Amino acid sequence: MFSAADQQWMERALALARQGLRSATPNPRVGCVLISAAGALVGEGWHQRAGEAHAEVHALRAAGQDARGSTAYVTLEPCAHFGRTPPCSNALIDAGVARVLVAMEDPNPLVAGRGLDRLREAGIEVRCGLLEDEARELNLGFVSRMTRGLPWVRLKVAASLDGRTALPDGRSQWITGAAARADGHAWRARACAILTGIGTVRDDDPQLTVRDLPESDGAQIGQPTGQPTGQPIRQPMRVLIDSRLEVDPGAKLVRAGGLLLAHALDEHWLATGPLAEKARLLKDHGVELWSSPTLSSSSSSLSTPSSPGKVDLGALLAELARRGVNELHVEAGAGLNGSLVREARVDELLVYLAPALLGDSRAMFNLEPPDALESAKRLYFHEMVKVGNDLRILARFKPV
16 A cells, blocks of 8 residues: 555656656656655656756755655656666665655566666665556657557547538637637647648648647646746657648748658659659658558559558558657647548547537548447547636547
């Protein structure tokens, strides 16, 4: 059994870990608290950015000699390998920590219990599992990338109460209110990458940047939604699915630079074919062209502008995970939304519902209706919260 004091200090460690919600990527969000034998807080820290000191090191530096004989509360198993920084398990041992309580084991195969074993071999008392669910929730994406080789995919939709995302002519600004839009930017900010499709770029010419963050700390979602004090806004990677390379080089996404564009064309057409000049122009704007394994219905072995394949969504997600994307935030239209859901590529829906009715307008997803109600795609509500005058729903396809 864990004591009330144990729970209190682990809750403090989790609160510290949340400070890295938007900055720790691609590393996990981790917090650490050091408590003396007399029950006093002697050091604490959180992992701020990849390549910099881990939470345990920050806490040990703050504690100094007071770390000896203390209890360390850590939200994730201390690492046991040399990466960009030395192993934290070694640092705890060298500091003379007497006891280590960990929320959850590290799913990284390079760690996976080795850190806990090393601590035990050094004679340190180790216990694991305190507030594990909360720690896992905080690092959904990291766990997904380590265990599945895929990011955690969160699909965001703003819609009317009758499930419509825009008028028939595409106008959608604004279905939801300012508070919901700012809250949506906070969810963008915690993501490692934002994905959209060519249809959305044609219709809305979005920037897909983080801005207009709310000032409050957003207790509404159990996570800080305002920008942590002193933390600059980190802009997530932006990803565009554009099978035929139809994007206008003047689009905001292109002009901003740093875009990853996933297409389904044979490289021949981008090197010497009719799209060579456009491909060169896009690259000059800093666009990286990623060629997808194609899913073409054509009998030709080449995917051409007139007979393109489709971007392999599974391969794209795996590529993003390889690049360190833990959480992928999707803001797209009904076509791409439907494809992602149909292929079971979505883990969570982030839906903002406005108290309005739009009638026979654009839908959230292009999906074939099921043959029977029993065959409908089922989700469960993880959370429902009022944001301004709108309702925000988090719905998942399966439990974490």
